[in-house]
Amino acid sequence: MSDLTFAPKPPYGPAEDAVEPLAHYVSTAPYDPYAVERMTPAQERFYVASQWRMVWWKLQRHRVAVAAGVILLAMYLGITVCEFLAPYGVDTRNTDFIYAPPQPVHIFYQGRVVEPFVFGFDYRLDMKRLERIYTPDLKKRQTLRFFCHGDGYKFWGLFPGDLHLACPAKGGQLFLLGTDRLGRDLMSRMIYGARVSLTVGLVGVAVSLTLGIVIGGIAGYYGGWTDILIQRAMEVIQSFPHLPLWMALSAILPVSWSPILVYFGITLILGMIDWPHLGRAVRSKLLALREEDFCTAAVLMGARPVRIIGRHLLPSFTSHLIASATLMIPGMILGETALSFLGLGVRPPMTSWGVLLSDAQNINVVALYPWLMAPVATVIVAVLAFNFFGDGLRDAADPYH
């Protein structure tokens, strides 16, 4: 504000002390009338960037979303090679180690840094309380092996192999998260379970995205009676509590179905109930965009509805759609977990985090074998990561803001 102070101006007219005039300066550079409007390369890059590039730039600035995205990427890369990551097979039973507690990995032994190792178990049956008691035996040092041959498996059910990232020492154990009532390694089962739990959300969202775009698109484009009918239908589905409806629908999946069919049935059910949310978004966006000038221009130029929807309308809100679809995945993951927990979802021998958690159905488990609740941690991480990533995407989806 200081430059706005009113200093007395020097009077115009001939100056009292005439000073030598400055030497006349003429620039010899060619005259460029657009010099002011010219952009720096960085600006130019910004202005000609495609929408997706701008979304990407804006997303990168959202630190939490980037971190969440990295976690998700790691998880999804992990489920492609879970046979290799898991120390044991998914159904390997260690009958001598039923309900064994987790074995922490140590790297200090008698004050020295050594290769990672675990302590072996001393096992004793308390006949009075009928309880298995495992105590770490500080003398049994079992050094882990890496890139080693262990339990045989069929990679993706096709190629036989037995290479693992980490294996227990020969004759030793490696139960990083303990074992369940059949002596199966929980850590390995969680890694295998991720395959179902993480893909349920993706497939389910693909189903509801398709339904949402088609039905919402019809409602938004045609309007009138179709619109009113579809809107009412969406309201009916939305006003229904999801979980009981999911329960009812998954209860009617035939018992005779194979686990893989049941898996697809569950994802279909999850997707079928959740689409009205996306359908509404599509409809309202279509209604708004239909009135935009570029759409009128396309109509006047004689474009057909298919081209208008596909070339002009859809690309304008794809990023929004993807963002809201991402935010729907956590609900589906939680839904699958709840259904499998109740025994209505994915059925053994297929494993998901919900199936694993169904072992932790009563209070005794919390008291005696608390490690059986470990899968809930991965559920929380996955759900949070999707939430944060989706939030970041939603903010970035409108890069012109």
Add this chain to the structure above:
Amino acid sequence: MLSYIVHRILIMVPTLIAISIVIFTIINLPPGNYFTTYIAELQGSGETTDLAKIQFLEKEYGFDRPLWQQYLYWAGGLLHGDLGYSFSYDMPVDKVVGDRMLLTAIVSITTIIFTYLVAFPIGIYSATHQYSLSDHLLTLLGFLGLATPSFLLALVLLYFSNVYLGISIGGLMDPKYLDQPWSWGKVLSLMAHMWIPVIVIGSAGTAAMIRRLRANLLDELQKQYVVTARAKGLHPLRALFKYPLRMALNPFISDIGSLLPQVISGAAIVSVVMSLPTTGPMLLSALRSQDMYLAGSFLMFMAFLTVVGVFVSDLALALLDPRIRLQAGRRQ
């Protein structure tokens, strides 16, 4: 206002009819009916079946008639309070259900009240103290509440209250009050037991509500009229409560529409874990044994609760916000 109420009721009726058709379709989707499952079960265990009796029952309950007649029979029964017949319990559904529906309604409504009571002050605090340490902590807590499966939270809370408070709080009341007529002692026992399910069921909804209230209030607080009010020296509290808060309250009320289905969903699974005498566990067993009238009544009741809840919230919203009630009147 009256025309608005009439308008809403006129929308509500077809919605309920559509829901009943959907439910009837769902409970009829599995191949066969309760009797075919029952016969197969009996024959599987080598018992002889009285086919004549089953045929009589099938005729009595109209299983031999076309589906649309069965639907009309069922829906007509619902209208005058006849919920049908539970085959696995061998008695009318309303006898089997007993207090369960009332208890479900009580738990759901209490949860919603709890959600409001908690979310309201925390949401305002979070918005007025944006980016403070406590705001970040509350946001983190809210995200955890959203992401934790409620049934596990229930288990852990059950365990800790058992170990540290020394009380067993499974169920909704002291066992001695079960199947007793309502009395003052029963109400007190209900209140003492209800807080855990209410917290567990309400956690996700509360977290969502806090986030929404915070976002709405933040949007409102940045508007120019608030800045003007502040600049003219209005007391900060008055500049908060007089207009911005009232604007941010709208979604608070209208959110019942999304909150209620969520609460009822949560209640269904939490009650299975905590063995509450509500509709959840019985719905599960009815679905498993294909006891269709029982399952259908529960689903219908849950949907009815939701639709009525949304109706009440719309009325409250219209009372609160003249724009809505005037607009609806004009549309008619």
